[in-house]
Amino acid sequence: MSARSFALVVLMALGEAGLLAFAASADVSPQYRAYYIDRTTGCLPRQVSGEYVLGTRLLLAEDQPQRAFDNIGICGFAHSEPGGAWLRGPEARLRFALGPASVADLVFEMEARGAIDRTLKRQQASVSVNGTVVGMFDYPDGEFRTQMLTIPARMLESGGLVDIDLTMIDTRPADTLKGKSDSRRFSLFVKSVRLAPLQ
Amino acid sequence: MKYAASRSTWLLLAAMVVLATTLRYVVFAIATQQLDPAALVGQLCRWDCGWYRNVAEGYQQGLPSNRTGTADWAFFPLYPMIAGTLSRVSGLSWPLAGYLASNICGLVAAGIARPLFDSNRHAYWLFSFGLLLGPFSLLFSLAYSESLFILLTLAGMVALRRSSFVSAGVVGAMLSATRVTGVLFGLAIAVQALADRLVVDRSWRSVASVLTDTRLLLALGMAPLGLIAYAVFLRFWMGDGLAFMHVQIGWNREFDNPLVQLWNGAQEGFPFHLRWTEQTSFVWAALGGFVLIAVLVAKKRYAEAVFCLAALCISLSAGLASTLRFVAGLAPLGVVLAEVLASRRWLTYVAYPVGLALGLLGFAGWITGNHVMV
Numbered sequence: 001m002s003a004r005s006f007a008l009v010v011l012m013a014l015g016e017a018g019l020l021a022f023a024a025s026a027d028v029s030p031q032y033r034a035y036y037i038d039r040t041t042g043c044l045p046r047q048v049s050g051e052y053v054l055g056t057r058l059l060l061a062e063d064q065p066q067r068a069f070d071n072i073g074i075c076g077f078a079h080s081e082p083g084g085a086w087l088r089g090p091e092a093r094l095r096f097a098l099g100p101a102s103v104a105d106l107v108f109e110m111e112a113r114g115a116i117d118r119t120l121k122r123q124q125a126s127v128s129v130n131g132t133v134v135g136m137f138d139y140p141d142g143e144f145r146t147q148m149l150t151i152p153a154r155m156l157e158s159g160g161l162v163d164i165d166l167t168m169i170d171t172r173p174a175d176t177l178k179g180k181s182d183s184r185r186f187s188l189f190v191k192s193v194r195l196a197p198l199q
Numbered sequence: 200m201k202y203a204a205s206r207s208t209w210l211l212l213a214a215m216v217v218l219a220t221t222l223r224y225v226v227f228a229i230a231t232q233q234l235d236p237a238a239l240v241g242q243l244c245r246w247d248c249g250w251y252r253n254v255a256e257g258y259q260q261g262l263p264s265n266r267t268g269t270a271d272w273a274f275f276p277l278y279p280m281i282a283g284t285l286s287r288v289s290g291l292s293w294p295l296a297g298y299l300a301s302n303i304c305g306l307v308a309a310g311i312a313r314p315l316f317d318s319n320r321h322a323y324w325l326f327s328f329g330l331l332l333g334p335f336s337l338l339f340s341l342a343y344s345e346s347l348f349i350l351l352t353l354a355g356m357v358a359l360r361r362s363s364f365v366s367a368g369v370v371g372a373m374l375s376a377t378r379v380t381g382v383l384f385g386l387a388i389a390v391q392a393l394a395d396r397l398v399v400d401r402s403w404r405s406v407a408s409v410l411t412d413t414r415l416l417l418a419l420g421m422a423p424l425g426l427i428a429y430a431v432f433l434r435f436w437m438g439d440g441l442a443f444m445h446v447q448i449g450w451n452r453e454f455d456n457p458l459v460q461l462w463n464g465a466q467e468g469f470p471f472h473l474r475w476t477e478q479t480s481f482v483w484a485a486l487g488g489f490v491l492i493a494v495l496v497a498k499k500r501y502a503e504a505v506f507c508l509a510a511l512c513i514s515l516s517a518g519l520a521s522t523l524r525f526v527a528g529l530a531p532l533g534v535v536l537a538e539v540l541a542s543r544r545w546l547t548y549v550a551y552p553v554g555l556a557l558g559l560l561g562f563a564g565w566i567t568g569n570h571v572m573v
Binding site (some may be wrong): 004009019022027028032035044045046070073078 | 264415427434442446451
């Protein structure tokens with residue numbers, strides 16, 4: 001090989017290495033980095049309409065219509081499976097748009113079972129409404145339970161938006177729960193959610 | 200070129216494409232009770248077809264609006280660019296342009312594969328029949344990148360058989376712009392170069408001389424260019440050049456040891472349990488792939504074997520989903536299977552009707568929503 005050919009080949013290799021290094025150095029938002037690259041969260045926030053008929057129980061199972069839940073699920077929920085959907089990572093958010101006329105106290109219900117294993121025997125989620133902590137959902141074993149919290153009317157925003165944040169106390173590795181390679185971390189398997197006027 | 204497809208060969212292949220289209224239409228009409236050909240093409244555009252359409256219209260920027268973060272960055276650009284251009288130039292809808300582009304890929308793939316079979320006409324015709332009418336012929340009706348991938352792989356194999364490394368490098372660059380596993384064609388080029396040298400001279404000096412072959416190094420440098428170009432594009436477009444890899448989390452695809460993935464999948468069904476699941480089909484497809492790779496090794500076709508082995512392992516490392524389609528998309532496996540079947544006359548005669556029946560069954564499964572080829 002001539003020196004010129006060798007130089008050209010080396011130049012090409014260096015050029016490719018440089019381009020690859022540039023491509024691999026991500027310049028992305030913190031949400032993108034946390035969700036896709038570091039995988040430290042399962043919450044990739046997205047715009048949702050919050051469209052919801054007050055009192056409707058939304059079932060998350062894969063054989064149920066997904067649109068209604070897609071309208072309120074901002075982030076934190078994995079693909080629907082038979083029976084429900086996993087709450088993925090330490091945080092999940094829901095948005096209910098009830099309209100400006102909503103002035104009554106409300107009840108938020110969630111039927112779920114905790115992701116538990118030998119080391120973690122119960123799952124707990126701190127529930128915030130429009131930024132204020134209102135209580136704790138407790139799932140003390142692996143059985144499905146319906147937990148509910150009252151949301152006083154004074155906590156509702158003037159536009160009728162109800163933003164509910166669920167912050168998990170702990171999560172479990174999905175691979176120990178599912179028995180196959182899965183680096184995600186799960187906390188609750190949610191069967192249904194419902195927001196209704198307080199009776 | 201010796202054993203290039205003759206005019207009559209091309210005509211016969213074109214007749215097979217027409218026959219395949221006609222048979223699919225009949226199956227569609229029977230299965231769905233619809234007679235509108237446009238409905239057939241629309242019905243074929245399922246699952247990833249929509250993603251490829253998105254790519255043809257321009258990659259997504261910003262965070263995805265769906266619940267699990269899936270996005271079109273996972274889909275490499277060359278196939279949707281070709282089908283999208285066909286759609287824009289001809290005014291055809293995306294599903295129809297995709298259908299046409301994939302059928303053309305199938306026809307050209309069968310034609311250019313002729314030199315790979317030398318004087319073994321029985322194997323060639325069985326391969327072509329399998330490609331256009333056989334169990335995985337469905338791939339040439341879908342707006343999916345497999346059709347182009349198979350065509351380019353066959354073109355690369357022909358180039359390697361002729362030791363035309365620069366041509367193989369150009370094909371490799373196109374392969375790496377079609378699917379991520381296309382970048383592995385560089386391995387095939389390196390192995391073929393080494394094998395060629397060792398046939399002439401088995402000394403270490405011969406092996407070392409490979410590293411001073413400018414044409415070979417140029418080919419090896421060209422092979423990943425498609426992937427690099429796409430990664431650089433993504434870096435400029437949405438900030439992450441490796442988004443095609445990172446976005447796999449949206450489909451719950453996790454990278455792990457391919458054998459562990461295979462073992463986990465195998466435990467779900469037959470023979471560990473008396474049930475046949477989708478995972479079971481994927482596991483057996485992978486095992487079939489490994490057997491055919493072993494046959495390639497036995498036939499001393501090391502370059503093709505290494506390419507298929509690496510591609511299969513990379514695919515399996517991200518999970519078992521779509522394994523059947525990925526195995527079917529590895530053209531050297533189809534070539535060697537045709538050679539094996541054609542080595543016994545009775546097997547050849549059995550393979551034609553069985554292949555056709557499986558092809559029509561696979562097609563019927565696709566249009567009625569079966570997931571096994573997804």
